[in-house]
Amino acid sequence: MYRRQFLKALAASAAATYPLLNTWPTGGAHAAATPQDLAIGKRTLEVNGRAATVFGLTGPGGKPGLELVADTDFNVRLHNDTEESTLIHWHGLTPPWHMDGVPDNPAALLTSKQNRIYNFPVGRGGTHWMHAHTLQEQSLLAAPLIVRTAEDLARDEQDVVILLHDFSFKSPEELLAGLKSGSSTHGEMNMGHQGMMQRMMPMMKSGEMPMNHQGMTMPGMADMDVNDIEYDAYLANDRTLDDPEVVRVEKGGRIRLRIINGATATAFTIDTGAVAGSLVAVDGQDIIPVAGNRFPISMGQRVDIRLQLPSAQKSFPILALREGAAERTGIILATPEAAVTKISAKGSEMAPVLDLALEEKLRAAVPLVGRSPARRYGATLMGDMVSYAWAIETSESLNVNRNERVRITMRNMSMMSHPMHLHGHHFQVVEINGTAFSGAVRDTVMLPMMSQVVIEFDADNTGRWPLHCHHLYHMAAGMMSFVSYDDA
Numbered sequence: 001m002y003r004r005q006f007l008k009a010l011a012a013s014a015a016a017t018y019p020l021l022n023t024w025p026t027g028g029a030h031a032a033a034t035p036q037d038l039a040i041g042k043r044t045l046e047v048n049g050r051a052a053t054v055f056g057l058t059g060p061g062g063k064p065g066l067e068l069v070a071d072t073d074f075n076v077r078l079h080n081d082t083e084e085s086t087l088i089h090w091h092g093l094t095p096p097w098h099m100d101g102v103p104d105n106p107a108a109l110l111t112s113k114q115n116r117i118y119n120f121p122v123g124r125g126g127t128h129w130m131h132a133h134t135l136q137e138q139s140l141l142a143a144p145l146i147v148r149t150a151e152d153l154a155r156d157e158q159d160v161v162i163l164l165h166d167f168s169f170k171s172p173e174e175l176l177a178g179l180k181s182g183s184s185t186h187g188e189m190n191m192g193h194q195g196m197m198q199r200m201m202p203m204m205k206s207g208e209m210p211m212n213h214q215g216m217t218m219p220g221m222a223d224m225d226v227n228d229i230e231y232d233a234y235l236a237n238d239r240t241l242d243d244p245e246v247v248r249v250e251k252g253g254r255i256r257l258r259i260i261n262g263a264t265a266t267a268f269t270i271d272t273g274a275v276a277g278s279l280v281a282v283d284g285q286d287i288i289p290v291a292g293n294r295f296p297i298s299m300g301q302r303v304d305i306r307l308q309l310p311s312a313q314k315s316f317p318i319l320a321l322r323e324g325a326a327e328r329t330g331i332i333l334a335t336p337e338a339a340v341t342k343i344s345a346k347g348s349e350m351a352p353v354l355d356l357a358l359e360e361k362l363r364a365a366v367p368l369v370g371r372s373p374a375r376r377y378g379a380t381l382m383g384d385m386v387s388y389a390w391a392i393e394t395s396e397s398l399n400v401n402r403n404e405r406v407r408i409t410m411r412n413m414s415m416m417s418h419p420m421h422l423h424g425h426h427f428q429v430v431e432i433n434g435t436a437f438s439g440a441v442r443d444t445v446m447l448p449m450m451s452q453v454v455i456e457f458d459a460d461n462t463g464r465w466p467l468h469c470h471h472l473y474h475m476a477a478g479m480m481s482f483v484s485y486d487d488a
Helices: 003-012 135-139 150-154 172-181 193-206 472-476
Strands: 036-047 050-058 066-069 073-080 088-091 115-121 126-132 142-148 158-167 233-236 246-248 254-261 268-271 277-282 285-292 294-297 302-308 315-322 328-334 375-384 389-394 398-400 405-412 418-422 427-432 444-447 452-458 464-469 480-485
Touching: 050 135, 050 142, 126 135, 126 254, 126 302, 135 172, 135 472, 142 158, 142 254, 158 315, 158 328, 172 472, 233 315, 254 268, 294 302, 375 398, 389 464, 389 480, 418 452, 444 452, 464 472
Parallel strands: 036 073, 066 142, 158 254, 233 328, 246 328, 375 405, 398 480
Antiparallel strands: 036 050, 073 115, 088 126, 126 142, 158 233, 254 302, 268 294, 268 315, 277 285, 277 302, 315 328, 375 389, 405 452, 418 444, 418 464, 427 452, 464 480
16 A cells, blocks of 8 residues: 555544644645644643643644645744743744744743734754743643655655653642752752762863763762653653554555654653664754664654564554653554554663763764854853752853854753753754764754763854753753844
8 A cells, every 4th residue: 555545544534633643644744825823722631540731732734733845934823822921932943033932032922812923934844843932831832843845745654753741730830949949859869969070170170081972970970860850741742651642554664753852851762662763863954874773862852763664464662761760651653453552651671861872973964064163162051959050151152243153062060961952053063072073963962961062053043042951940940041143
């Protein structure tokens, strides 16, 4: 059966109450001459047998999010149908600064029942997403934003989109207050953060700190803090493994997984199980393919993984393993006649702690054009779990001129990982822990504790652009800076 016939048959039988991400054919990608409507609303979600009121972002056809065509216009009318003021950031796109979606930078919040039209070039294809740049992101105010190329639409390949999230019945304000008060449950270190830093700093300054792909280590070093919050559930397309989404696939078919880590404070490892995958893109940017079965994904990042399924009637779990823990979530790929067995939401082993081993292997399919940086900056990531105060310290303001190549050396001097996201641009990873290379082009890169990552980008989008940790509560507690154009 050809892919389009197969998907058409699936779409015809799909439920229409709140359509899932993967029940519509990939031909739904849209190039709009008139604005498409995107509504911010409230909905009821059942999690672990309990009802919860959460946000939703509903596009054409009642489907979550948007599907667009590359090299057309992003022509969207955003409606706020809730009683709360909010705003949406188009993560992965490069809009004009006033349309970026960060409250008061420079646009005001979208008030209740207000509409706003966004119109700018979409750019190249890729797996992106959209989300509130407020604590409302924790309450599931996020959705996929998939931009497909003509090649994507013509390819004999089934797209499967997976949006990951972490979920709590507590409000995000309660969660943040608990973190600041020290009452939140998280991994404890064996010695105080300040004492550890005092031991490390002389070695850092002298260059004697041993380094590996994780970051910097020293004998007797305490374990890093991994997870700030023990969530009530971990979701894939709004569902837990107690009732996962089952995506019907063609026997022997080819699948493109488009996986978005929309979690606010949880990193995952994607496990494709018995089916070997090929990582073909990160953060919506093509890379030289990398084969494997496990792929790390930190908050805000996206991975595109191509699978070639065997010619058998089987089911194939695609799992997201919570970093440093046993919890997991995911979806099930299943051929039409395959039985689907229940999978526990807890694994028998602790999942890996994310490191930079894969990042060091990634190579951009289309790297930045070679040129020397006109400006070089350093940014130090600081903070600790005890005070729950986080910051990006720079020796000078991150000011740039248009058309300059800019280099930023980021050093993580804290005991937690930080996924660092730059708005309005795509950057290339050019050095990790002192080793230079031509790495992936992306918009979010993870820095493990005591590590160093160097990025370069072209200053081609005037504005005052946030550079911040994509751990929502680290950002809310101070880990945000700005790259400012001199003419903005």
